[in-house]
Amino acid sequence: MRYIHNRGTDPAFNLAAEEWLLTQTDAEIFMLWRNASAVIVGRNQNTLSQIDEVFVRERNIPVVRRLSGGGAVFHDLGNINFTFISNGTPSDKLDFNRFTAPILDALRSMGVDGSLDGRNDLVINGQKFSGNAQHFHKNRILHHGTLLFASDIADVSGALRVDPEKYRDKAVKSVKKRVTNISSHLPEPMDVTEFLDVLMARVSGEAVRDDMALRAEEVRGIEELAEQRYRSWDWNFGDSPAYNFTRSTRTPGGLLEVHMDVKKGRIEHIRLFGDYFGVRPIGDIEALLVGCPHDRAQLAQRLEKISLDEYLKGVDLSALIDCLF
Known part of the structure; x- marks a missing residue:
């Protein structure tokens, strides 16, 4: 398993990094990363029907489509994202427990008792702090999830608010649930960067090292993909269902x-x-x-x-x- 601590916060680059590592490498990977404020919509969603277009435009919040299905989510620097890339096939079926178990074990070691709720949410006392989704590419599985650590809940509700009477479509809708931040449940306070380092250490079994960064040749390939796809209107908006x-x-x-x-x-x-x-x-x-x-x-x-x-x-x-x- 290769462990990557991606310190970049550009949402287009980070989503491109997932796709590039999935399709251009053979390694099994665990990656932690954060995005600056952005709305991330699911592969099968109508983008405009998921966002408050005025809210995100006035605040200049990027809207980016990801590879995997599921609902729209709001990212900011108080939200941590984790990615597992593993070898397997669609015949393995969607197995969220396999990839969320290491995260839950790491949280329990920090004194936070979370659990898998339904198919793809992680909760603390019934309140959601993580949504998860998966995507298959040939013999590779991409599993990624969010971890609300100290996210701005007001922006979450504001960016993902839209008049349901405007749009009629068969696209996947986001399901709203009560949410909570992990930081509110820690026995001892820590900031988000400290939590990132502890989480990486607990999952990987070793301290964070400089060589956990993306390599220079990877960055070049990822940046090219980000420009071609994840910063384009055609992908982020035009690829919506009718x-x-x-x-x-x-x-x-x-x-x-x-x-x-x-x-x-x-x-x-x-x-x-x-x-x-x-x-x-x-x-x-x-x-x-x-x-x-x-x-x-x-x-x-x-x-x-x-x-x-x-x-x-x-x-x-x-x-x-x-x-x-």
Whole structure:
């Protein structure tokens, strides 16, 4: 088993690191890492339906899709992530106990009594502190999980809050549970970096060493993958399952009701209804938006050269785009 303490906090790089180590190496691996504030969505989720788009945009919080299934989670520097990469096949089935047992043993050695709840959550006194997911690639298994240590619970609830009436799809939904931080249950206080070192030592059986870092050639390959996939709109948003979007908004120009069908992240069909006034047919705008990615910047680029007031009197570009999210 190779033990890696990845000290980078860029979410795109860290998720790329998991994929690169899974697909480009043969070693069995245990890795600990943290992300700066980010929303991480499951492989089979509709990204926009899982987040409060205004909340994450105003706070400049990255949204990144991971390889594995399951629900969306919020990461910050108070959250620790662990990854096991092991040799095996899908015929081995999903076995969460195998990979969470070393984590639970390490926590018990620190005086924290956690347990596996259901298939993939770890809890303390019924409160969730860890969600887990798995992904298979050929004869390799990737298992990863979160460990809420001293995470900002307010940001967790804020970033993952969305109006359920806006989106209609068959994508995987996130299940909200009561959560807790591990730091609240430790007999003796420690900060997150100390906890990271202790956790690595308990799982690996040895103290953290400098050679537990990613190698230079690995970093180059991971960075290239991060740029190609994990920092791209096509992967993080465009790869969402098809969905229907509906929103009714009171604007300065009147009530505006939006109905959209979106497939592969792009608008396939859109209708704009309401009691607004205009001298030009609204169908011109609808036709202009068909094929456009459901993305603020790209929608603005398509709309900025037309005189919106002639179609939707009193509705400016910013107000119209807000209605589309």
